[in-house]
Amino acid sequence: MVTGNQARTLKNIVLNKMKTSSLRVLAVSSGKGGVGKTNIVANLAYVFSKRGKKVLVVDADLGLNNIDILLGLNPKFHIGHVLSGEKNVQDIITKGPADIHLLPAGGGLQELTQLDDEKKIVLMEELDQVSSGYDLLIFDTGAGISTNVTYFCSAAHEIILVATTEPTSLTDVYALIKTLHIKHAQKYFRVIINLVDSEAEAQLIFRNLAAVADRFLPDVSVEYLGYILSDSVVVKAVRQQKAFSELYPNSKVTQCINRLVQKMMNESQSVTGEEKSALFWRTAFTVQ
Secondary structure, three states: OOOHHHHHHHHHHHHHHHOOOOOEEEEEEEOOOOOOHHHHHHHHHHHHHHOOOOEEEEEEOOOOOOHHHHOOOOOOOOHHHHHOOOOOHHHHOEEOHHHOEEEOOOOOOHHHOOOOHHHHHHHHHHHHHHHHHOOEEEEEEEEOOOHHHHHHHHOOOEEEEEEOOOHHHHHHHHHHHHHHHHHHOOOEEEEEEEEEOOHHHHHHHHHHHHHHHHHHOOOOEEEEEEEEEOOOHHHHHHHOOOOHHHHOOOOHHHHHHHHHHHHHHHHHOOOOHHHHHHHOOOOOOOOO
16 A cells, blocks of 8 residues: 555655656547557657657556557567566667657556556656656557546646547547546646548637537636648558558658647747646656
């Protein structure tokens, strides 16, 4: 059982270290599966890394190994080995294309799907040990409103939600926003609209989502981050287990990723390490 003192002590250690850190932490999530979230994470990580950023991707869809398969990797160890005490985070880091670093989730592990407070603290403490070596840490969360999803979202600087034009996708992403706001006091969300035919379509979909949020969750800020066009090269890259940004650097979908990365790189200059430290792990050590 984790005591309040243990949680407070660890939180203080992390916050003190983060004051001088340039690490930026993103949680990428979605209300439902099948919206292309993990593919977006893989390609964002690839392009950030190609632009000189040191990137660590945490496959936070625990118990389901997704991003390593997408990138054609075959890791020997996974986060479950860290939580059991068999390995530390440094031992399980797997290198991917463009020198992306990945923490694999492990597949078919039911016990990882609902982490208790003690395991959450173990994982965050381990991540703290390696965080200074990276510019960007991306949590690729599961879909939906499970405790793991809301936990990793609440621990990041920025929550990025992926939606598509499907009504169920929009309904479910709104449900995630509502849950994170009401139960976890999160107020700021950024949205990527995936699988659209044009930017105009993406902006229309976003406006509909934002209008609902403005009406029923007036304290919440929902920002349009960008869009990803539908492109046949995505399926081709998945079949080859490669990032589409690597295989098809001139494709229209890769250009969308490039624009997202450029936008985030431009804005990151205005956020100081001290401001980040106040946000990072902001609820990660709250023992319910």
